[in-house]
Amino acid sequence: MxxxxxxxxxxxxxxxxxxxxxxxxxxxxxxxxxxxxxxxxxxxxxxxxxxxxxxxxxxxxxxxxxxxxxxxxxxxxxxxxxxxxxxxxxxxxxxxxxxxxxxxxxxxxxxxxxxxxxxxxxxxxxxxxxxxxxxxxxxxxxxxxxxxxxxxxxLSGASLHWRTPKRRMTEAPLKENLAAALLMMMDWPKRSRAGEPLIDPMCGSGTIVQEGAAIAANLPPGRFRRDWGFSRWRGHDPAAWRALLQESHEAQVRPKSLVLGFDHDEDVVAVARYNCQQLGMSNLTIKKRALSDLQPPEGAPPGLLVTNPPYGERIGDDTLFGLYGHLGDLLRNRMLGYGVGVLAPAGPLSKSIGLRTDKRHVLHNGPLECRYLELSISTEAPQRY
Ligand SMILES: C[S@@+](CC[C@H](N)C(=O)[O-])C[C@H]1O[C@@H](n2cnc3c(N)ncnc32)[C@H](O)[C@@H]1O
Incomplete structure (x- = not known):
């Protein structure tokens, strides 16, 4: 029917x-x-x-x-x-x-x-x-x-963004479904199949890289949920559900991509690592590293960088304009050939990245209106005069 x-x-x-x-x-x-x-x-x-x-x-x-x-x-x-x-x-x-x-x-x-x-x-x-x-x-x-x-x-019950009940939060975490969408918009499923790396240099609790690693391994986002809206519904078809779970085990692939999350805050890194463990993700690396140390991974082809830098409204700091400008400089000088997605609050902050955007989408991160900037970094380092 x-x-x-x-x-x-x-x-x-x-x-x-x-x-x-x-x-x-x-x-x-x-x-x-x-x-x-x-x-x-x-x-x-x-x-x-x-x-x-x-x-x-x-x-x-x-x-x-x-x-x-x-x-x-x-x-x-x-x-x-x-x-x-x-x-x-x-x-x-x-x-x-x-x-x-x-x-x-x-x-x-x-x-x-x-x-x-x-x-x-x-x-x-x-x-x-x-x-x-x-x-x-x-x-x-x-x-x-x-x-x-x-x-x-x-049929879903709790909102689908819940991947595991054991997730720990840091300040201003993204919802998992928004993080996944940021990756989809930058063609991550295809890029990961081609073996490109994924980097989030300000990864917080690790939402973007965890979603990225799950996509790269073709793991279903609902794999840890036991209680669904349909679980006790009279119309449920348990045999169909079991078949889908079985298919999903068979659909899993060995990921070809490096997935890397960095953050300068040690406590935040510990939370991101804990979240990766809860999700059973082994195909990603989380390290303490400041943005200024950003480098493309050695020996890997150019890939994708998706990040959600601190927001004025939620992590107050006068130096945010400087941070966004610094991010723009690092991207231009070091991440040659990379595709980049930056989720930033609507307003002047996003402009201080100082790079030409390919596309600018209006999105909502909870109640905050945001801009998602798609950028492609030239394969050649900028000329210095
Ligand atoms: C908005 S949060 C990212 C939230 C993340 N997307 C999540 O879902 O949890 C921004 C992160 O940037 C980190 N950060 C800020 N300045 C940084 C810097 N200079 N170097 C590295 N990380 C930085 C903060 O510690 C914070 O965890």
């Missing part, structure tokens, strides 16, 4: 996610604002859960209808065969996104949805589903736009 799936994504990354889903072989992949849709059997939705590096949630659409009044909404929700999704004594959570003239608060919409589901499933003896925000058996997602309601089962 064919279903419609929606994968949610941070704004600005819709096309990156669409490319990723197409590469997984998924069908009718269509980017929209903040989401990408595709169609296929349930197994394709499970595949997206296991393999999608850049998205946030995978939603399986179970109904879509227009309702112009809360009573109409309740009736339409009550007609859905919720018994196919949740047991009468199961636990439920509803995420409601959007408002309309009649549903001015999403909380009201969520309560009304919960009531319709509970009323449908209540047994003559009075057993009825309960509500649990943190650990529900089924998470229902409702999207409302122009009086059209899309009702879905959230």
């Amino acid at each position: 064919k279903h419609t799936f929606t994968v949610t994504v941070s704004r600005g990354l819709e096309d990156v996610l669409a490319t990723e889903l197409r590469r997984m072989g998924l069908q009718k992949v269509t980017p929209e604002r903040g989401t990408v849709r595709f169609t296929g059997p349930l197994k394709d939705g499970l595949r997206a859960c296991l393999w999608c590096r850049t998205g946030s949630r995978v939603l399986l659409q179970i109904a879509r209808f227009q309702a112009n009044h809360p009573d109409e909404l309740y009736e339409a929700l009550h007609r859905i065969r919720w018994e196919e999704h949740l047991a009468p004594d199961g636990m439920l959570w509803v995420d409601f996104v959007g408002t309309s003239r009649d549903i001015r608060h999403s909380q009201f919409g969520a309560r009304l949805t919960k009531d319709a589901i509970v009323d449908r499933l209540r047994t003559p003896s009075g057993t009825r589903p309960g509500v649990d925000r943190d650990n529900p058996d089924v998470r229902v997602h409702i999207h409302l736009k122009h009086s059209v309601f899309t009702v879905s089962i959230d």
Whole structure:
């Protein structure tokens, strides 16, 4: 049976996610604002859960209808065969996104949805589903736009950026799905297959290099997650899931690339190393090294440098302009032939790198609006006069 799936994504990354889903072989992949849709059997939705590096949630659409009044909404929700999704004594959570003239608060919409589901499933003896925000058996997602309601089962559960519950943070860490997107935008999957190195000279907790190493080894980002939105959902297909896990073991490759993360802060380096261990990543090296010591790895071809230098708003420092200028000089003089991606805050800081950018993307790092600068460093050292 064919279903419609929606994968949610941070704004600005819709096309990156669409490319990723197409590469997984998924069908009718269509980017929209903040989401990408595709169609296929349930197994394709499970595949997206296991393999999608850049998205946030995978939603399986179970109904879509227009309702112009809360009573109409309740009736339409009550007609859905919720018994196919949740047991009468199961636990439920509803995420409601959007408002309309009649549903001015999403909380009201969520309560009304919960009531319709509970009323449908209540047994003559009075057993009825309960509500649990943190650990529900089924998470229902409702999207409302122009009086059209899309009702879905959230197959992912916790957001897909969670790779391992044991991750430790340093200051201003990137989400894993954003880090993966920065790499995809610079063609890292192809570059890593060609054996190019990857460097992050200000790696913090190591998110970019950990994602890079996982891509290079073709390891699925969901490999450590045990609890998914579908785990206790009545429609789940455990055999299909087991088959996907088996396929993923066979898909693993021996990486050809060097992956290197540096940071000048010893404590930060220790955290990054700990995170690598938790992820079982052996194909990457983390070292304490100041940016000023940046050098391309000896004996390796030119490759990719992706980094997320400190931000004014989160790591306050007057010398940030100097740091960005210094980064630009080092890139120009030492990283000859490299492709470079720099995620910097919107505003004057990014300009102080002083290099011509090939592309400049508007992205969001949590609430911060950022610029992602794509640069290609000339293969020849600049002339000195
Ligand atoms: C915004 S954080 C990077 C966060 C990282 N992307 C993550 O996901 O955890 C910037 C990092 O740059 C490091 N840093 C700042 N100045 C540096 C320098 N001169 N040399 C090397 N590392 C530096 C800081 O210690 C900090 O860990």
